[in-house]
Each structure stands twice: as C-alpha cells, then as structure tokens.
Amino acid sequence: MPTIVPDQGAQGKLRQNEIDGGIEKEENEFSIAPLGEPQENRKFWFQRRKEYNPNAIATQPSVYDDVDIRDQYLPRPDWENAHRFDPSARWTWGEEHKVIRKIDWRIMLWVAVMFTAMELDRANLSQAVADDFLADLGFTTNDLNLGNSVYALSFLAGEFPSQLLAKWVGPDRYIPVQIILFSIVSASQFALNSKASFLACRSLLALLQGGFIPECVLYLSYFYKHHELTIRLSFFWTGMFIADILASIIAFGLLHLRGVRGYAGWRWLFLIEGLITGTIGIASFVMLPPGPTQTASWSRGEKGWFTPREESIMVNRIIRDDPSKGSMHNRQPITLKLLWQSLTDVDLWPLYAIGLTFNIPTFSPGQYLTLSLKGLGFTTFETNLLSIPYLVLKIINMMLLSILAEVTGQLAASAVIFQFWCLPFLVYLRVVDTTHASKWLTWAIISLLLAAPLAHPVQVGWVSRNANTVRSRAIGAALYNMFLQAGVVISSNIYRADDAPLYRRGNTVLLGILSLNVVLYVIAKLYYVWRNRLRAQKWDSMTPEERLVYLSDHQDKGNKRLDFRLAS
16 A cells, blocks of 8 residues: 655645555655545544444545645645645544544643643632631621622633733743732632722632633644534533532641631632642643644653654644634734624624523522531531532533534534423422421432533534634634623522522522523524525535635635534
8 A cells, every 4th residue: 555755845746655666756746545434523432333444544535635726725824833734644543543642641631630720719719618708707698799790700801801812922821821820819818808808809810710711722722623622621621620529628628727827727728729720830831832733842852742743643634624723823813803703703692692691500509509508507528528429420411411412413402401400400499498308308409400411511612613713713712701701790699698598589580591591502503503504505506616616715704604514
C-alpha cells in the first residue's frame, strides 16, 4: 500500500513512495490516497463493534476534497496551525483515537482541574453558611440572597470583557492570570467583617471569574471536533461537581479549625482554599499550550507534547470538521463589527432563552441546601457530608445524558429530560409539610431533585456547533453564560425569608418556570427544524453549477450558509 508523505504546506507537491518497487515518483499536482469511509460522528469506544478496523483510513470527506471550491476554505496564512494544514493528509482510526486520548490526558484533564479550582472559590460560600457564617456577621438569609445576586450580576458583567480579552491575548495566557487574581480575592474573604466587605468581595470575585467558562470552551474547540465537545464538556462540568465534593470533605476538616488563633472555621476555609486555587493558577502557565502545534517550550520540552505526525492529524481533523477554525488565529481580537454580527445572530437566540431559565428549578433549592439541612436538625458537619451523595449521582446522570444526546443526535429531546426529572420532587416539596416529615426522607427528596441530569454540557456544545465560526463561538458561549447568570439572579430571589421554612410560594414559582422550560425546548426544536427545511429547499433547488457559484461567492458565512444544518 502506498505511503503518503506530504511536503510542508498545503500548496506543496505530494511525494509517494511505492514500497513494492522502491520507486519514487513525483506528481505535478496531487497523488492522494483514498478518503476514509464516511462515518457517523457519534463513534465512542463503547460503540465500536467487531468490524472496527484501527488500520482503516479515518480521514473524512470535506470541502477540501473538491478542487472547485477548496480554495474558498483555505485557512488564513497567519493561522497558527497553517504549516500543518494539508488537504492530502491521511491517517488511520487507530492513529486518530491515540491522538484523541493524548489530548484528553494532556489538555482536557488540566482544563477540568482548573474548573475544579474555580468552583472551590465559587462554591465555598455554601460550606461557610453551613458553619456560623451568617450568625458571626449578623446576616439574614436575605443578605445571603443579596450576596448571591451581586455575584451573579457581576459575573454576568465580567463575561464579555473577559472573553474578548482572552481572545485577544490568548486563553493560554489569560486564564492562568485570571485564576491567580480571583484566588487572591477568595483568600481575602478571611478578613470579612461587614456587609459592605462581603458584597465587595462577592462582586470582585465574580468579575474576575466571569468569562472563565466560555474561555475554556473556546480553548477546547482548538483541539476537538464539534461532536467530541459535548462529552468533554461533561468531563469539564464533572470537575465542578468534584470540586463541590472536595469542598464538602475539605470543609469538614477546615471548619473544625474554629477557635484556632481566635478565628472562625469559615475564615480558614476561605483562606486555605484560595491558596490552593492560586497554586493551580501558577501551574496553569505551564499546562496550557497556545494550540495543537505550539506545545514546545522550556517547561513542556523542546519538542513539545506532540510529534509532527500527531500535529498534522490534530490540525487536519479539526479543520476538515469545521473549516471556519482557520479563519481566525488564536491571538486575534474580535472587532466591533464581528461582535455585532454575533450579537444579532438570531439562530442562537433560542439557546440563550433556554440558558436563562433551564437550571432555575434546581438552582434555588441548591443555594439553600445547607440551610435546609441545618433546619431539619442536622449538624454542621453532617450537613457538609450529606451534600456529597447527590453530587455523585449528578455526575453519573450528567454523563449519561451527554452520551444519550450524542448517540441519538436529539439535543432538545435529551436536554428536556432534566425538567421532567425535577417535576415529581418539586411537586412533593410544594405539597408536603417537610417540617413534620422524616428528615431523612426530606433529605432524600432534595438530594434526588438536585441530582437531576444537568443539560448544561449538551447546551454549551449545542451553542458551539450551531455557531459554526470562531467569533460566533466565542461570543455565543459568553452570551449563553450571561443568560445563565441572569437566571442565577432570578434563582437567588425566589426563596425569601417570609416564605420560610417550607417555601411554598417559591416552589410554586419553580414549577411554573419548569413548565415554561419545556415549552422553550419545544420551540427551539421546531425553530431549528423549520430553518433547516427552508435551507434544504433552497439548496436542493440549485443545480451543481449554481451551488459552486454560491460557495465561491461566499454569499453567506458561518451558520447562515445554505449548506449548513443547525443541530436540534
């Protein structure tokens, strides 16, 4: 079988060694091995059957295989991976899966570790409340609500500036600085002494953390195909829940420091966890390479993490999956014009609407979990430990939901399962007087409610694949997260002090929002089906020649192209 050895650059000639005769010949244009057999994207390790052949060609057909239109999709010359771009590159499934595993260990794992660190500093307020945080500072639950609202609003305000700055200087540079800065603020909460200092710290912490999640999503898109992101984002959010589990375990120990040097346990909690996060931020300077072909450095080795062959596979597999990834380099700012184009992209608006309200049915009860458990009669340390079981179940449910979404391709139908899971448990909390029920039964009901399979990874991946351009992906992820944070503001004001301890009014509101969410998923599904049908009608009515003219003229870009289908 001939071995394809490409020269550097897309425009270079291909050399083909014929092993049998030992004869080397050079073609004027291209002498290219056949493409791999087209396959469904949803190919996970557990779906591989006996016919799986690791030596089969994995290179999938793309626009670069059509000589009439491929010039329209060539990456810009200053794209950081341009020197590895080669339309004639071929590789096997065994090679591709080996590279993906290496990316998972080298890139994905550390991104999850960073998210774990951020969540430690974001969620430790819940563990502090399980101690005597409110009593020590003379706060009420409404003060806590105000702090959560200020945090969410500040997080929302920090999204766009942070994302735009990260796109300009590069996520690999900005994210480590970001982690170190918010770790300093988190540790500084050791010295809280008033409502003003509490609100100032919550606001500054959120401003610095804003944009972190969409920055990570953008960064991961440099290494993964669209369909691979959903599962990896599940691992990403697993880091958040692992942080919550670790936070409960760490809090169990640190809160016992109450009285050491005369300080409350929650003060030591803020200080020590802030120091842990700062250490991870410093390490991130080493662990985050700028991109697939830029891993070489004094700290990562002179030759980097990947061989030239592996770099070629990484670059060509992702740009074949999405040619728009070559339209911007990883140090390129988003202009006001590109920003406006992304903001006015109506095809992403249904997902923003879902992001606003989908998580409210569990977020409000989750914010009050530790207070609710203490109200049921559990001790501070029992409360922290009883916060762990639902997180373990939630991780499992989230992973299963993400796999279901990718295996079936039904994103809306999979994501709405979250709402139907929550329904019976919210109804129970609305109609049952939990103050007279078994505290263990009430704990079980609340835990099962909070263990609902989170649809967030599915929806963030949904935004990414429906954006279909780097600038829309960057802005879309930030906008989606901004709507999510706006939902947090709503969530933080549903359970009020005058509604305690049963929060019947609040649970009624949550049931109403849950019903709204189901309607929003149906509308999103119908909208995308309708948009795809209109595009298909126009595309199918064109002759092959008219399609070539359309593609070469670039009449539409990104997700507005007639040959692009929106995921639903």
